[in-house]
Amino acid sequence: MRIPIVALALLCLAPPLAHADLLAGYAAQARAEDPAFKAFSAERGRQFFQARQGREAGVESCTSCHTPDPRAEGRHARTGKSILPLAPVANAERLSDPAKVEKWFKRNCNDVLARACNAREKGDFIAYLQSVR
Numbered sequence: 001m002r003i004p005i006v007a008l009a010l011l012c013l014a015p016p017l018a019h020a021d022l023l024a025g026y027a028a029q030a031r032a033e034d035p036a037f038k039a040f041s042a043e044r045g046r047q048f049f050q051a052r053q054g055r056e057a058g059v060e061s062c063t064s065c066h067t068p069d070p071r072a073e074g075r076h077a078r079t080g081k082s083i084l085p086l087a088p089v090a091n092a093e094r095l096s097d098p099a100k101v102e103k104w105f106k107r108n109c110n111d112v113l114a115r116a117c118n119a120r121e122k123g124d125f126i127a128y129l130q131s132v133r
Contacts, residue, residue, distance in 0.1 A: 022098055022126055029119030037120060045128025048121055053112050062112060070132050087132040095126060 023040065030037040050068065052060045059065070059077050066074040066083060071090040074083035085091040095101055109117035117125075 022095060022101060023123055025098070026119045026123035026126070030123060033119055040120070040123035040127040042124070042127040042131040044120075045124035045126070045131075048125055049128060059111055062108070064112070070129055087129050089132055095129065101126075 027037070027040070030040075049062045049066075049070070064077045066086050070086040073085055075081070076083060084094070086094055088094045088096075105117050105122055109115065109121075
């Protein structure tokens with residue numbers, strides 16, 4: 001009886017540990033990019049998520065596809081494909097695989113910003129998503 005309870009407890013801990021590992025990696029990168037870096041900010045992450053970047057019609061911000069509420073299901077602006085919620089509170093799989101996180105940052109930052117996101121932007125964004133309840 002103890003083994004399943006322990007296994008369940010470890011599974012419940014897995015997503016926060018993955019998020020912490022992501023943030024630790026981005027923090028190291030952010031310090032390398034800017035020695036004055038102190039900490040990530042959920043508020044900066046929220047502003048980044050909602051900011052209109054003016055890239056191109058239909059994909060001006062993260063919210064163009066993901067909706068202003070990261071707990072809600074989104075829809076791709078061009079293809080109409082359904083997108084699962086961004087916030088880990090609404091989608092336990094979100095932010096659980098560092099390789100997928102990097103893949104989507106690379107693709108989406110380029111689509112919205114026409115450039116790669118820096119480590120501080122990534123960390124702020126993850127801090128914001130973790131703060132959503």
